[in-house]
Amino acid sequence: MSSPNSRKIVVIVLLSIFAYLLGVITGYFSRPVHKDSSQKLLEKLNRDGDWHLFEQFKEHVDTGYIDKVVRDLTRRPGLAGTPQQKQNAEYIFDLWQQEGLKAEIVQYNVLLSYPKGNHTNKVSLYDTSGREIFTIKPQEKVLVDEEAPEEVVQPFNAYSPSGLVKGDLVYVNYGRAEDFERLKEAGINVSGKIALARYGKIFRGNKVKFAEDNGAKGVILYSDPADYSIPGDERYFPGGMWLPGSGVQRGNVVLVKGDQSTQGYPSTNYSYRPSEEEISKQLPSIPCHPIGYDDAYFLLSSLVSGEVWQDWQGSLNFTYHLTGLVDNRTVQLDIQNENVYRPIYNVIAKISGAIEAGTQTKR
Ligand SMILES: *[C@@H]1O[C@H](CO)[C@@H](O)[C@H](O)[C@H]1NC(C)=O
Ligand SMILES: *[C@@H]1O[C@H](CO)[C@@H](O)[C@H](O)[C@H]1NC(C)=O
Ligand SMILES: *[C@@H]1O[C@H](CO)[C@@H](O)[C@H](O)[C@H]1NC(C)=O
Ligand SMILES: *[C@@H]1O[C@H](CO)[C@@H](O)[C@H](O)[C@H]1NC(C)=O
Ligand SMILES: *[C@@H]1O[C@H](CO)[C@@H](O)[C@H](O)[C@H]1NC(C)=O
Secondary structure (H helix, E strand, O other), X not given: OOOHHHHHHXXXXXXXXXXXXXXXXXXXXXXXXXHHHHHHHHHHHHOOOOHHHHHHHHHOOXXXXXXXXXXXXXXXXXXXXXXXXXXXXXXXXXXXHHOOOOEEEEEXXXXXXXXXXXXXXXXXXXXOOOXXXXXXXXXXXXXXXXXXXXXXXXXXXXXXXXXXXXXXXXXXXXXXXXXXXXXXXXXXXXXXXXXXXXXXXXXXXHHHHHHHHOXXXXXXXXXXXXXXXXXXXXXXXXXXXXXXXXXXXXXXXXXXXXXXXXXXXXXXXXXXXXXXXXXXXXXXXXXXXXXXXXXXXXXXXXXXXXXOOHHHOOOOOOOOEEEEEHHHOEEEEEEOEEEEEEEEEEEEEOOOOOOXXXXXXXX
């Protein structure tokens, strides 16, 4: 006996089988007919490199020419958004045109960061009577004959906000999460203090973020000779490649790369750009400034409370301490940076490949 219901089920099952078979048949006959050519393309793309071609290529590399180009591009400071950066873009454009490449210069207007006008960013030590007893050098020493030393921008950390903060200092080693954890375990409260972190191990932007998360009201970044030279080897620049005591590492302290006004999006002219206020919420909220180890010497050697763990000791010639400025001194950061829209330039040339040469990627 078959009820209308079970007949319905039989029909559905039969239809399903039919649909399945139809799918299998369709799939079988719609296989690519160019099996051979796609196989060949795959082999071509996957083939081993031809060592002979590499040798041929090497013969044509002129190291003297590389030397010249690198020298030309670095003769003057080429900070993003400055006229010199545009000149460098034009230099590369001309070079590529001469080499027969079809090149173009594309302008992007992006949010960049600079020390403000005539202000000199400062890190200073004050005694209890409010007298300034030490301040960092405003600019690095000119150690070699430079073409345009006046074009060198003073040390700064891009996108650090402006700010005037004052307080006790705390040495936070590399400023990693585990470094702050160790301080907490030792009962040292970073909150309300200015963190002094050495460069190295992690990205500087994360050091500032961790300091901020731990309540610090400012950050001073310095390069310790332990991380930028080899103890006992005296070949400091210009006598060698080690960082001299006056050398300061610059760099941004943001966690998202690229144009800060279009975080995560292409920085086209028609991209949405939030207000200045909204943008600043995505940037660090505490001021940060970089110094060299000649200046860091005065700050670090003024700390007298709590000898550091062995792996926190750098290469300066005294025992490092964690916090507590001698004689109740205070350290002050006086930072004036500004974020401004400036044009930057990409130089783009395309070399068509032999395989899929017609494929163009859109900008
Ligand atoms: C953005 O606009 C400028 C003119 O203000 C133009 O020169 C440039 O090519 C544009 N950039 C892009 C990526 O379209
Ligand atoms: C810097 O100072 C000079 C002279 O005091 C002045 O002419 C110039 O406008 C100032 N620049 C800025 C950006 O404030
Ligand atoms: C750290 O110091 C801040 C203010 O200076 C205070 O609010 C906080 O309670 C302190 N934290 C600890 C764990 O002592
Ligand atoms: C330690 O280094 C400083 C700065 O380079 C120098 O002035 C001082 O004489 C050194 N002290 C010792 C004990 O070597
Ligand atoms: C530093 O401050 C402490 C506590 O406020 C005080 O007892 C001490 O006398 C001060 N020392 C100096 C050198 O001012």
